[in-house]
Amino acid sequence: MPKRPSLLASVRAGRRALRVTVAAAVGFYPALYLLDQPVAAVYALFAPIAFGLLSPVPGSGRARAGTVLRALPGAAALTAIGTVLAASTWTAVAGMLVVSFMLTFGAACGPRLSGTAPGLQLFYILACFPPYAPDTLPQRLAGVAVGMTVLALVEMTLLPDPAQPSYSGRISDALDLAARAADDLVRAAPSGLAARLRQTGRELRFSQQPAGSRPTGAGRTDRALAQAGSATRRLLDQLAALSELPVVRADLASNELLREIAAACRDTAGILRRVRPVAGPEVIEEMIDQFLAVRGAPGDPRSAATHALLRRQSTVLTIAVSAVTVRTAVALAVGGRRPVHGLPREQFWYAGTGTVRLWLVRVAGLFTRRSVTFQNAWRTALGLALARLVAGWLDLAHGFWVLLAVLTLGRTTAVATWSAVRSAAIGTFTGACAAGLFVAGAGGGSDLYAYLMAPVMLVAFTVGPLEGPAWAQGLFTLVVTMAFAQIAPVTWQLAEVRLVDVLTGSAIGLLCGLLAWPAGARAEIRRSARQLLIATAPLVRATVSAAATGRGGSSAGHEVAAQALWLTRHRLRIAEGAYAQYRTELPPRAAEGGPDWLAALNYGVRVLVGAYWLPRMSTQDGLPSAARRWVRQASEEVEGAARRVADFPPEGLHVRLSPLPSDVAAEVPARVLPLLIDMETWLIALTTDLQAATGHGGEGAAPSGPHADGTRR
Known part of the structure; x- marks a missing residue:
């Protein structure tokens, strides 16, 4: 039985749906009814949907607003490119192939692009379909600008989400815990921190972080923060392991190094909080050198006591190495480009490398047939290009719904794609029937569409993300029916067109899922x-x-x-x-x-x-x-x-x-x-x-x- 959404998830979905609905309504209604600009109204409607639902930008309200505004030039450029390439089906298909691959592949290189890539693709999809009307480009761009600007304002002012804890803040808290554990080890006090140390380390995994706070970019800062997090997890695990080893009372060298490790952890946490000046690991490096010079044990090297002492010292040494790694990575993350004299050059290879070079290294590393990033980019690009070709070849009305179905229902495995397609087909059929009955009863020129569109959007944008593809596709069918019914007279056949387009896109997405790396990862x-x-x-x-x-x-x-x-x-x-x-x-079945x-x-x-x-x-x-x-x-x-x-x-x-x-x-x-x-x-x-x-x-x-x-x- 599927897991029901939590109360917190439902509240968050409702807040997001309210913001998207308000932004879409503020852009759509004035453009259509006050300015009589239906083209601008369509783009003003879809812009909040693109960046509020299709690409749910992570972060606080202010952070999301900044991301949306930074994405505005890209959305405008893709709208212009799509408008120009709509001159023929083949140019539109070629553009779809290139744009989709670049956006999907580029999304793996940085968290900012990954949060906006699907939404950006929607603007090219909307613009590349007939009619070929370059004279409407100013209206399209105006709609994009209004929709995204209003969404940014709404994100900051209407029930904004609070700021999320930063990854650097989580690292600094973990380092404080590490310093406390090191002090307890010096005193040989039974702190009972082993379980907490390991749990804190697990909480630093990227899988445990909100999408917007993961340092996954290709630049120096993100690479350094990611390395600092990895080394901090290692540090916590090693401290937990040391606490479980037999206590050696006479190990003065290890205790002295542990004191320095505790001090270094506190200082590094202060650097991350910006309350201490940036400093390198020189002090703890000197302590490691002194430790290497004096460590050892007199007596019989075959005795258990000697082996226990050397094992403890070896563990303390690896803890110090992890502390050096954390300190150096934090200095690179906070202080920028700087030399790392005396440390393994291969471990901090990115320290003196320019930003452009770092991005090229990331792209080159992922641009291989065995990379899932490369596979996903090609699967998505080929699916959207094929969908654009089929929609143009068959001259499907509202053909962009075909591509939207491919974009939203595609998964990384054929099994998951089939599950999404099956649910979406059921939901779209139900929504099409409801929309057809509503249109037949309300008539083509009724103002009822204008009155009901905003409430229906609020319900659709709340329930759809929580309940899955069936509800999302069914309710979205009602939304688009009410929107297009206000732009031009419609009949119940609009719902039929929507159903045909979604089924066509679903079939194309399923075909690509079967032929292109169907097993996923x-x-x-x-x-x-x-x-x-x-x-x-x-x-x-x-x-x-x-x-x-x-x-x-x-x-x-x-x-x-x-x-x-x-x-x-x-x-x-x-x-x-x-x-x-x-x-x-999700595996097809639970495997033991x-x-x-x-x-x-x-x-x-x-x-x-x-x-x-x-x-x-x-x-x-x-x-x-x-x-x-x-x-x-x-x-x-x-x-x-x-x-x-x-x-x-x-x-x-x-x-x-x-x-x-x-x-x-x-x-x-x-x-x-x-x-x-x-x-x-x-x-x-x-x-x-x-x-x-x-x-x-x-x-x-x-x-x-x-x-x-x-x-x-």
Whole structure:
């Protein structure tokens, strides 16, 4: 049974419907009845619908008003382009193909465009249909300007929604909690914050944020905020893991570093709140260097006490690394373009890159056949272009309803599209029957349409978004019937035209859904996760080799590591996009077991974190030969396991790393033993992620220990 809308969702829908109705009425009625400009009235009517319902712009009232006004030049340009290209069916189809692809693909590159792309497409759709009347362009542009301006004013003044908490504010609150947890760990006080730390980390996922507050843009600020959020989640998980480790009373080096971490978290939270000046991570970097110089444990390296101490120190070190990452990313987000001396250049590659270059990198990274962003853009563009061709070829009256059906009913899977189309067909048929009966009873010239249109819009715009395609299409049929009945005399056949157009558009959308990537993200998440796991294999080997052989290393090894880093980051972004869409798609039936795609993504991020920082922890001479042989063997085991897991066998796969032999640890000098433990814990964590990725590791099987990624979304 479908879940009923909550009271809060119903209230929000009613407020939004009231704003859209008022804006549409204020633009439509004066243009039609006072100025006798029916063309301007149509565009003034559809402008609030486009940006109030078809593209529900997120954010507070003031933020939405600003977004609508910024979109006004684009809407005017698309109206003009559509008016010119309406000269022939083929030019209109070509324009539809280009405009739709650019808007849909571009929406994935930034949150502002993603909130307005469907609404912007509506203006080209309206303008590209016959009659070819370039002389009406001034009226069209006037209607667009009036409709969007009135909507912006209404958004700010009529029951405006409150401002949403910013993502930076959520990060700063999480950092305050991290500082408190670090202080408790120094005092060895049982704070009981582990569950709260993990819960706060989960709340920083993008899936838990309102659409308007997610830093998903391609620019430096959004990239830095996204990285800061990811590192903060990692920081919280690692603090929770440290609180669950045995307490080591004599670990003075770790306690000193934890104090500095707590201070850095408080300062970083103040930077995000703009109450402290922007500063880099230099202080905590110095503390890390001091920690690396003094950490270690006297006594027998094979003893459990020594191992416990080194494991705790390794965890504290990874917490410090996460704190450095957060501090640096926040400095880039708030302070703008700045150098990041002494830090892994690959981790903050965007720090010195220009905005245009960053956008080009985003576009190039997504412009691949295996990207769900690319697939969705092509599916939408081809569907709308085909709909425009069919509507022009068949000379359908009000043919833009065909394209509107494709635009609003298209889904990322064929199953979901069929479900939406089926509901929309039922709703449109019911609405067409009701509209036909109403027109037959009211007559063509009755003023009853003008009196009832606004109340019907209010009901339609409230109920439709809450109850789904059937109600939305049925009620919208009544709205458009009453609107066009005021512009020109109509008969009950207008409802019939509406039904035919919606069914035509539904058929076209369903056909595209069947032919163009019908499985949606389900097929792509398996493929992209497999490619990610394979891409990480050489990076694990290169990381272990670089850390084990010392700070020198060969140029060939650096080149292999650089190539593996780039490929892993690229594969990870493709996989993250597929997973984000996968989370929005309802499976045909509830499935038990199966691969854990999130664990596979976490494995990829964990590999990157280790690749960024483990080589920096190595000593000048590296590990002794026996220890090198073990880490090389262990890395080969992880590499082989990643390749086997990449096939995601239905029966699962048992993944376990060979333990570090005690005689090998005994031969390692005290100053180098901590590095060996760092590498051991990293490799063990990787195998745990791989085990979880097979779907047989249990919920939350990947621990939040050293080098844990904290990227669960």
